[in-house]
Amino acid sequence: SMAVRDHYVDVVTENGQASLLMRFSDAMAEAEGIEGAQVHRSHWVAWSAVRQVEKAAGKVFLVLSNDSRIPVSRNHRAKLEERGLL
Numbered sequence: 001s002m003a004v005r006d007h008y009v010d011v012v013t014e015n016g017q018a019s020l021l022m023r024f025s026d027a028m029a030e031a032e033g034i035e036g037a038q039v040h041r042s043h044w045v046a047w048s049a050v051r052q053v054e055k056a057a058g059k060v061f062l063v064l065s066n067d068s069r070i071p072v073s074r075n076h077r078a079k080l081e082e083r084g085l086l
Contacts, residue, residue, distance in 0.1 A: 001049060001064060002027050004042035012066065037079045039072045053085050060086070 003010045008019045009027040020027065028044050036046040039062060049064045060072040060080070072080060080086040 001046065001068065001070060002031070002044040003070075012068070014065075037076070039070060039076045039079065041073060043070050045070055047083065050085070053080065 001012050002024070003012075004024045005019070008021055009024055011018050011020060011027070024042070024044075028038060031044065031046075034046050035048065036044060038044045045062055045064065049066070050062050051065050052063045054061045054063055054069070060077060062070045062072060062080075062085075064070060077086060
């Protein structure tokens with residue numbers, strides 16, 4: 001998964017975590033070839049890392065294999081519906 005923090009992109013893989021000084025759009029372009037999607041203005045996830053979907057108080061979250069909870073914005077929920085996750 002990737003998340004934006006100030007001017008950094010926090011990247012989490014099965015091998016660990018790193019913070020990279022780069023634009024989020026560039027980081028997502030680097031992930032080309034990995035099945036995943038931007039699910040929030042500041043979050044990208046690899047579909048293989050998604051363990052479950054949680055709904056609470058009208059909000060949707062993806063729970064990843066490392067137990068992180070990633071918010072899904074309304075603008076990106078259609079991507080989950082296309083994959084059969086919602």
